[in-house]
Amino acid sequence: MAASMHLCGVRTSGLAFNSKSIEFGSKGLNLLAPVLTKDINHSCGRNRALRVTCEARSAELLERKDTDTLKLNRTETKLTCVMKFGGSSVASAERMKEVANLILSFPDEKPVVVLSAMAKTTNKLLMAGEKAVCCGVTNINTIEELSYIKELHIRTAHELGVGIAVISKHLEGLEQLLNGIAMMKELTLRTRDYLVSFGECMSTRLFAAYLNKIGHKARQYDAFEMGIITTDDFTNADILEATYPAVSKRLLGDWTKERAVPVVTGFLGKGWRFCAVTTLGRGGSDLTATTIGKALGLREVQVWKDVDGVLTCDPNIYGRAQPVPHLTFDEAAQLAYFGAQVLHPLSMRPATEGNIPVRVKNSYNPTAPGTLITRSRDMSKAVLTSIVLKRNVTMLDITSNRMLGQYGFLAKVLSTFEKMGISVDVVATSEVSVSLTLDPSKFCSKELIQQEINHVVQELEKIATVNLLQNRSIVSLIGNFQRSSSFILEKGFRVLRTNGINVQMISQGASKVNISLIVNDDEAEHCVKALHSAFFETGTSKAVPQIGRIATTPLPSRENLLVQTDLRDLQVV
Numbered sequence: 001m002a003a004s005m006h007l008c009g010v011r012t013s014g015l016a017f018n019s020k021s022i023e024f025g026s027k028g029l030n031l032l033a034p035v036l037t038k039d040i041n042h043s044c045g046r047n048r049a050l051r052v053t054c055e056a057r058s059a060e061l062l063e064r065k066d067t068d069t070l071k072l073n074r075t076e077t078k079l080t081c082v083m084k085f086g087g088s089s090v091a092s093a094e095r096m097k098e099v100a101n102l103i104l105s106f107p108d109e110k111p112v113v114v115l116s117a118m119a120k121t122t123n124k125l126l127m128a129g130e131k132a133v134c135c136g137v138t139n140i141n142t143i144e145e146l147s148y149i150k151e152l153h154i155r156t157a158h159e160l161g162v163g164i165a166v167i168s169k170h171l172e173g174l175e176q177l178l179n180g181i182a183m184m185k186e187l188t189l190r191t192r193d194y195l196v197s198f199g200e201c202m203s204t205r206l207f208a209a210y211l212n213k214i215g216h217k218a219r220q221y222d223a224f225e226m227g228i229i230t231t232d233d234f235t236n237a238d239i240l241e242a243t244y245p246a247v248s249k250r251l252l253g254d255w256t257k258e259r260a261v262p263v264v265t266g267f268l269g270k271g272w273r274f275c276a277v278t279t280l281g282r283g284g285s286d287l288t289a290t291t292i293g294k295a296l297g298l299r300e301v302q303v304w305k306d307v308d309g310v311l312t313c314d315p316n317i318y319g320r321a322q323p324v325p326h327l328t329f330d331e332a333a334q335l336a337y338f339g340a341q342v343l344h345p346l347s348m349r350p351a352t353e354g355n356i357p358v359r360v361k362n363s364y365n366p367t368a369p370g371t372l373i374t375r376s377r378d379m380s381k382a383v384l385t386s387i388v389l390k391r392n393v394t395m396l397d398i399t400s401n402r403m404l405g406q407y408g409f410l411a412k413v414l415s416t417f418e419k420m421g422i423s424v425d426v427v428a429t430s431e432v433s434v435s436l437t438l439d440p441s442k443f444c445s446k447e448l449i450q451q452e453i454n455h456v457v458q459e460l461e462k463i464a465t466v467n468l469l470q471n472r473s474i475v476s477l478i479g480n481f482q483r484s485s486s487f488i489l490e491k492g493f494r495v496l497r498t499n500g501i502n503v504q505m506i507s508q509g510a511s512k513v514n515i516s517l518i519v520n521d522d523e524a525e526h527c528v529k530a531l532h533s534a535f536f537e538t539g540t541s542k543a544v545p546q547i548g549r550i551a552t553t554p555l556p557s558r559e560n561l562l563v564q565t566d567l568r569d570l571q572v573v
């Protein structure tokens with residue numbers, strides 16, 4: 001067996017598997033073996049033939065007990081942390097220079113740098129792609145977003161003094177791709193991912209070239225050639241376990257040979273089956289950062305933004321938002337999941353698994369302490385931590401036509417969503433009815449959202465009466481509900497009643513760090529402001545006047561509030 005094989009098309013010691021063949025390199029066998037079963041489950045789904053082949057080869061792999069295992073001793077690495085800079089932090093040549101200075105101002109840190117595309121680039125690329133579909137091949141150069149992207153990157157190269165050679169191939173490639181889209185008159189999800197990848201590929205090349213120019217050795221990496229292996233879910237791919245050893249081997253291997261700062265594209269990966277470029281969902285560079293942090297077992301992951309850390313609410317909704325000094329992984333994950341744009345919803349997963357602290361910092365204000373996210377924190381004085389708003393949610397009230405047993409009914413309802421690939425955010429049940437919310441932003445196709453919703457309603461109407469309620473918002477309160485739920489609810493509902501806001505559902509997660517309220521979209525911002533004023537601007541958010549527990553049984557009538565739980569940590573009462 002060859003010592004060096006292809007890992008999803010990437011030349012590396014390890015394994016390659018696709019729908020037709022699976023091959024294993026002699027190096028890295030033991031390293032990859034323990035993770036393979038998880039990846040097989042994740043990726044093969046119901047493809048039985050593929051699963052059987054994968055499992056057979058996995059067993060063979062484990063039996064061989066190859067002694068030529070790579071010794072990737074974590075303690076040998078001098079790489080200390082990940083520093084991830086978002087689009088706002090690398091928006092211009094001037095910002096890139098500031099970021100370079102910032103990195104150099106920590107001489108003891110040996111960071112892996114992860115960058116997003118320059119601000120606005122991803123949106124402009126997507127817009128250019130949409131326009132290319134219908135503008136005709138001869139009119140590509142009239143797409144103003146293409147001109148904007150070219151102009152921005154060429155100007156940045158000049159201002160950094162690095163010459164445009166580092167990005168000229170990508171600029172040409174981008175134009176060719178848009179031509180192809182115009183010719184085909186279609187933009188598939190796969191092409192969309194390839195299209196947006198140009199943003200990160202160019203920002204990292206410019207930045208690495210600049211570091212080299214100022215005498216600080218740097219090496220640029222495309223994540224999809226570095227071992228970030230994902231599912232093939234274009235536009236929303238999930239990281240596979242095989243990523244960790246592959247990334248570790250590649251980065252540590254190179255670092256051992258030459259101490260050059262790795263500058264890695266955020267947001268991107270390589271789909272395991274088709275070997276095509278994938279993306280991790282909008283804001284996915286945070287997930288790249290924590291994935292690398294876990295892969296290398298680093299001391300800390302820093303995500304540098306344009307705000308002083310995670311704030312008590314979205315500053316775009318309410319200007320009086322304040323930084324939250326300390327959060328647990330669980331709190332941060334809930335906050336991100338329920339819509340706080342500041343962190344990617346899945347970014348806390350690798351950090352939690354690897355127990356790697358995450359620090360959210362402001363690249364515009366580096367001396368601000370930021371937010372530290374760790375496994376645990378002193379919760380004795382914590383009450384409410386943050387308020388998050390997720391708009392444009394659809395709510396369904398589903399009542400059984402027949403008096404089916406609750407378990408059978410619930411199973412049928414949920415399997416309808418499973419079959420249609422629609423994820424449910426929060427769910428509430430009583431004996432014969434279920435209420436749940438759907439997040440339209442998670443639907444596969446923006447154009448088909450209404451069609452998909454109508455379809456799901458039609459399916460559910462075969463077994464139930466369905467009431468569709470659109471234009472709802474989820475207002476999530478993140479805090480210490482283990483200790484002070486009665487206080488938060490009592491105070492929160494008083495505020496809502498005084499402000500005439502009607503709450504239509506309540507949801508408490510089993511992890512006891514969040515309660516979500518469903519309100520009308522047009523009342524949601526007012527709701528956030530009123531709650532923020534009451535909890536964060538009167539000095540009561542830190543004091544716990546009473547200790548209480550929330551009842552988790554549904555209230556008797558659907559006309560009343562429903563107490564429920566979100567599906568990810570379903571709590572049975």
Ligand SMILES: Nc1ncnc2c1ncn2[C@@H]1O[C@H](COP(=O)(O)OP(=O)(O)O)[C@@H](O)[C@H]1O
Binds near residue numbers: 089306340343
């Ligand atoms: N609770 C919150 N705390 C901090 N920022 C928030 C919050 N909710 C929304 N935001 C928004 O998230 C932005 C930062 O996230 P993002 O745009 O992904 O940054 P970057 O592109 O630099 O990674 C902030 O500018 C802010 O407007």
Ligand SMILES: N[C@@H](CC(=O)OP(=O)(O)O)C(=O)O
Binds near residue numbers: 088116
């Ligand atoms: N450029 C991608 C990935 C990303 O993470 O960006 P940012 O760090 O600027 O949110 C996006 O816009 O979604």
